[in-house]
Amino acid sequence: MAERDAPALDSAGPAAPPRRNGELVFDAPWESRLFGLTLALHAQGRFAWDEFRQRLIAEVAARDRDAAGGAGFAYYEAWRAALEDLLAAKGLCAGAEIGERAGALAARPAGHDHGHPHDHEHAPLHDHGRGHG
Numbered sequence: 001m002a003e004r005d006a007p008a009l010d011s012a013g014p015a016a017p018p019r020r021n022g023e024l025v026f027d028a029p030w031e032s033r034l035f036g037l038t039l040a041l042h043a044q045g046r047f048a049w050d051e052f053r054q055r056l057i058a059e060v061a062a063r064d065r066d067a068a069g070g071a072g073f074a075y076y077e078a079w080r081a082a083l084e085d086l087l088a089a090k091g092l093c094a095g096a097e098i099g100e101r102a103g104a105l106a107a108r109p110a111g112h113d114h115g116h117p118h119d120h121e122h123a124p125l126h127d128h129g130r131g132h133g
Helices: 029-043 049-062 075-089 095-106
Strands: none
Touching: 029 049, 029 075, 049 075
């Protein structure tokens, strides 16, 4: 499938992602991964951006931004639900399969996003035991 240009993200309204000082904001690593996955699937031509956008708007509308009991509104939970719905509707991934895969990914320890067994050591980001210079 042909690659598509990156979609123009809404800057206001129900489909607009959270921003701080004009920059996208992600509260957890899974949110940025989900965002990137969505853009990559769109770029591969798996769906039209407006197909996703309309589902996102509907999902946001279905959630109460002023949830009683302090639960609050989680934008990327709405994004996730919209993407799952679209993937299932397109036959790209069944709902149960999405849930199983999401659970497996969520169970991984931080920093272990690759898909191979751990029969090796990870190098530290930096070694405090070595001198600089």
